[in-house]
Amino acid sequence: MQRLNIETKPDREARLIGTLTHTGRGFYLLVAALLAVIAVGAYAYLRQLSDGLVVTGMRHYVFWGVYMTNFVFFIGISHAGTLISAILRVTGAGWRTPITRMAEAITVFALLIGAPMILIDMGRPDRILNVLLYGRIQSAILWDVISITTYITGSLLYLFIPMIPDMAILRDRLPNAARWRKKLYTVLSLNWHGTDEQRHALEKAVSIMAVLIIPIAVSVHTVVSWIFGMTLRPGWNSTIFGPYFVVGAIFGGIAALLLAMTFFRKALHLEDYITVKHFRYLGILFLVMDVIYLYFTFAEYLTSGYTAVNPDAEVLDALFTGRYAVTFWGMILIGFVLPAFMLSLPLLIKLAPQPRVGLLVRRLRPAFAMGVGLLLIAGGLASALQPTAASTLVSTAQFTTSISASTQTGDGLTYLKWALLFTVPVLFMVFLPEMRAHPIATTAVAAGLVTVAMWLKRYLIIVPTLENPFIPIPLTTPSEWAHYAPTGVEWAITAAAFAMFILLYVLFAKIFPIVSIWETREELHAPAPARATAEALATDVGD
Amino acid sequence: MKTRLFFPIVIVGIIMLFGTLYFWPRVDHTTAVQPEPTAAPALNIAGINGAALYDRFCDRCHGLKEATYGPALTSLSTITDESLRTLILKGVPESDMPALAEPLTPEQLAALMKFVKENALPKSAAEKLKLEIGPDASPTQLGLAVVEVPNSDLIVRATLKDDKGAPLVKSKVTFNKLSSLNGRLPLATVDTDAQGLAVYYYPLKPGETLRIEASFEGERGRQASSAVEQAALAGGVEPEPLATGLLAATPPVGLLGLIALVVGTIWLLYGYVVSLLLRILSADVAVRTGRR
Numbered sequence: 001m002q003r004l005n006i007e008t009k010p011d012r013e014a015r016l017i018g019t020l021t022h023t024g025r026g027f028y029l030l031v032a033a034l035l036a037v038i039a040v041g042a043y044a045y046l047r048q049l050s051d052g053l054v055v056t057g058m059r060h061y062v063f064w065g066v067y068m069t070n071f072v073f074f075i076g077i078s079h080a081g082t083l084i085s086a087i088l089r090v091t092g093a094g095w096r097t098p099i100t101r102m103a104e105a106i107t108v109f110a111l112l113i114g115a116p117m118i119l120i121d122m123g124r125p126d127r128i129l130n131v132l133l134y135g136r137i138q139s140a141i142l143w144d145v146i147s148i149t150t151y152i153t154g155s156l157l158y159l160f161i162p163m164i165p166d167m168a169i170l171r172d173r174l175p176n177a178a179r180w181r182k183k184l185y186t187v188l189s190l191n192w193h194g195t196d197e198q199r200h201a202l203e204k205a206v207s208i209m210a211v212l213i214i215p216i217a218v219s220v221h222t223v224v225s226w227i228f229g230m231t232l233r234p235g236w237n238s239t240i241f242g243p244y245f246v247v248g249a250i251f252g253g254i255a256a257l258l259l260a261m262t263f264f265r266k267a268l269h270l271e272d273y274i275t276v277k278h279f280r281y282l283g284i285l286f287l288v289m290d291v292i293y294l295y296f297t298f299a300e301y302l303t304s305g306y307t308a309v310n311p312d313a314e315v316l317d318a319l320f321t322g323r324y325a326v327t328f329w330g331m332i333l334i335g336f337v338l339p340a341f342m343l344s345l346p347l348l349i350k351l352a353p354q355p356r357v358g359l360l361v362r363r364l365r366p367a368f369a370m371g372v373g374l375l376l377i378a379g380g381l382a383s384a385l386q387p388t389a390a391s392t393l394v395s396t397a398q399f400t401t402s403i404s405a406s407t408q409t410g411d412g413l414t415y416l417k418w419a420l421l422f423t424v425p426v427l428f429m430v431f432l433p434e435m436r437a438h439p440i441a442t443t444a445v446a447a448g449l450v451t452v453a454m455w456l457k458r459y460l461i462i463v464p465t466l467e468n469p470f471i472p473i474p475l476t477t478p479s480e481w482a483h484y485a486p487t488g489v490e491w492a493i494t495a496a497a498f499a500m501f502i503l504l505y506v507l508f509a510k511i512f513p514i515v516s517i518w519e520t521r522e523e524l525h526a527p528a529p530a531r532a533t534a535e536a537l538a539t540d541v542g543d
Numbered sequence: 544m545k546t547r548l549f550f551p552i553v554i555v556g557i558i559m560l561f562g563t564l565y566f567w568p569r570v571d572h573t574t575a576v577q578p579e580p581t582a583a584p585a586l587n588i589a590g591i592n593g594a595a596l597y598d599r600f601c602d603r604c605h606g607l608k609e610a611t612y613g614p615a616l617t618s619l620s621t622i623t624d625e626s627l628r629t630l631i632l633k634g635v636p637e638s639d640m641p642a643l644a645e646p647l648t649p650e651q652l653a654a655l656m657k658f659v660k661e662n663a664l665p666k667s668a669a670e671k672l673k674l675e676i677g678p679d680a681s682p683t684q685l686g687l688a689v690v691e692v693p694n695s696d697l698i699v700r701a702t703l704k705d706d707k708g709a710p711l712v713k714s715k716v717t718f719n720k721l722s723s724l725n726g727r728l729p730l731a732t733v734d735t736d737a738q739g740l741a742v743y744y745y746p747l748k749p750g751e752t753l754r755i756e757a758s759f760e761g762e763r764g765r766q767a768s769s770a771v772e773q774a775a776l777a778g779g780v781e782p783e784p785l786a787t788g789l790l791a792a793t794p795p796v797g798l799l800g801l802i803a804l805v806v807g808t809i810w811l812l813y814g815y816v817v818s819l820l821l822r823i824l825s826a827d828v829a830v831r832t833g834r835r
Contacts, residue, residue, distance in 0.1 A: 150810070
């Protein structure tokens with residue numbers, strides 16, 4: 001038995017295996033809360049099934065809403081597994097081992113939640129087979145069906161194969177476990193005993209999958225982007241959309257992975273496995289993706305701004321100064337720029353080990369706090385003085401050319417919203433010293449902000465475009481038909497989707513070890529096995 | 544302890560802030576404006592008769608059937624109650640449409656809205672016509688014929704007669720072009736002559752197939768009737784396909800081949816990986832039996 005020959009850190013491993021069988025009260029509370037959210041979502045979906053899509057905010061102009069946003073978001077999240085696991089495995093980065101399983105599981109569950117979002121978006125889900133029966137292979141929608149099916153299969157294989165040795169460990173190490181558990185581990189271990197032949201076959205399989213899954217994952221999000229890019233609509237018909245979406249997906253995927261790492265590190269006490277090092281390395285990768293994504297965003301809007309085609313300009317107006325301005329700038333500033341600063345703190349520490357700026361900030365804290373307070377008071381006063389005068393009017397635009405132009409920029413509420421928006425960078429300055437002291441929490445907060453922002457980004461790709469079609473919406477169309485606002489049903493289903501994702505993930509972590517046992521053993525030993533995998537890749541794929 | 548609490552609070556705060564920003568009630572949706580409960584004493588200019596109110600306040604700009612100064616009343620056919628109420632009470636800023644909140648009592652507003660709704664809808668126009676025709680109207684017959692004349696326009700002849708075969712004079716016959724999905728494109732409305740004949744000339748192009756409908760909407764004492772005829776002119780150039788290249792109805796072989804090659808290769812490799820797993824499964828059995 002080879003595996004017993006390896007020197008291990010028994011207590012940390014025992015604790016990891018213990019997380020599978022020892023279940024605390026927090027777990028049950030979490031599961032109960034998640035089930036409650038799912039129940040509400042299920043009720044909402046039943047209502048949607050019986051009453052039709054009219055219970056949503058979608059009408060014939062804006063026919064995609066938060067469901068499609070969720071779809072793109074979850075498919076994007078699913079890239080976490082690919083990038084971290086496959087790319088780091090191929091390049092032989094030894095530090096990856098404690099987080100690969102987590103990443104791969106995110107991929108599988110995000111796909112399992114994201115793909116059915118299409119079904120939920122359909123008014124007649126019973127007609128889903130027509131997509132295959134009457135679909136046209138030239139359509140990006142059908143490519144999506146093919147690529148996502150392929151991706152789900154591949155990522156399931158890629159999650160399962162590196163887990164086989166762990167299944168054998170659990171089969172042998174948990175003799176007192178429940179019967180179903182023992183049976184499950186026995187079946188899934190594929191009678192693994194770590195013989196040379198098995199090891200060789202496993203390494204070969206892992207190497208093939210690691211290489212194969214990268215182009216598949218890239219293709220999946222490219223195809224998702226093509227659903228938009230190959231449609232002649234303002235803001236969608238763009239050549240940059242393929243790489244833009246792929247970068248966005250990897251970016252959002254790392255954010256999800258960082259959140260999962262933070263959660264499991266705390267909840268399962270995996271501090272021995274997941275260390276500051278992992279957050280720092282992944283954080284730098286995260287920062288790089290953030291900057292690339294900002295660059296893409298800038299390039300996309302600048303190009304779009306120069307087209308000077310009217311609907312294109314209207315979409316940009318809606319984003320920059322119009323109806324979606326606060327959301328848009330909130331997303332850019334709080335969701336992308338602020339995390340970039342937070343993530344670059346570890347690098348800044350290297351540049352300036354003496355936190356002189358931090359001291360200065362700490363001394364100026366009262367001034368900052370007062371500034372924030374004044375901003376908020378001013379915003380509140382502005383909104384109180386100009387209550388809702390401008391807000392209830394039928395927009396003039398209904399009788400001119402475009403409906404999207406309707407904004408109340410002079411509205412007091414808008415002032416308050418902008419004031420709140422600018423509070424956040426100030427808060428960042430105020431909490432700079434704390435952020436330097438807590439790199440893990442800082443990275444996690446940045447990841448949370450990016451996760452929210454990436455969801456909003458997808459919403460802002462879908463909805464403003466649909467509200468500004470090339471053929472103008474007839475002047476007399478009721479505003480409720482021309483504009484989109486999600487209804488309670490849609491929010492309930494969206495919340496249920498997120499709850500379902502978390503539930504699947506948490507249950508997975510209860511049945512399977514969320515950190516790879518055999519790979520982290522090897523990591524302890526020496527960085528050699530990681531290199532061996534890379535070498536195996538070079539030799540094995542060839543034969 | 545202090546720092547432990549500190550960060551969660553910051554996280555929750557930022558999330559709440561972000562959420563508040565996003566879920567702030569949308570202000571530019573048309574929302575219902577309820578008339579104030581203590582409305583100004585009614586000037587009682589026109590009672591609560593919707594038609595009279597419309598005549599007094601609206602008709603000058605929005606003639607009943609067609610626009611005189613502002614948009615036509617019929618353009619409001621799909622407006623919701625809320626939007627209509629807002630429109631009447633608040634007017635349209637930066638335009639000549641005034642707010643009518645002041646002179647109207649809630650009852651008057653309701654009457655005016657009812658009148659607008661009834662008269663703006665095309666559906667109610669059809670219903671009005673039905674009322675005008677009357678329940679015991681006699682049926683009419685509409686005959687339709689197309690005559691092809693070489694090197695000239697297609698002649699479409701509609702003959703309108705009553706149930707006894709007498710021609711109907713000075714009645715309106717509408718010619719519609721029917722789309723393949725039975726959509727109607729109105730071409731012209733022509734009055735019948737002394738023989739009950741309405742003629743329309745259609746410039747039929749070579750290669751074109753036309754489905755044309757003549758319809759009589761009915762009038763006092765006469766029921767509606769219609770007829771459909773078809774004409775096609777041979778020759779001419781083939782109509783261009785709607786889409787070419789990648790968007791053609793039949794998929795290009797190259798694209799199919801490419802997809803089959805890429806997807807096929809991936810699934811073949813999956814198959815190979817599964818065979819490797821089977822090798823793990825079977826290899827182990829051999830070792831164990833060897834041990835025994």
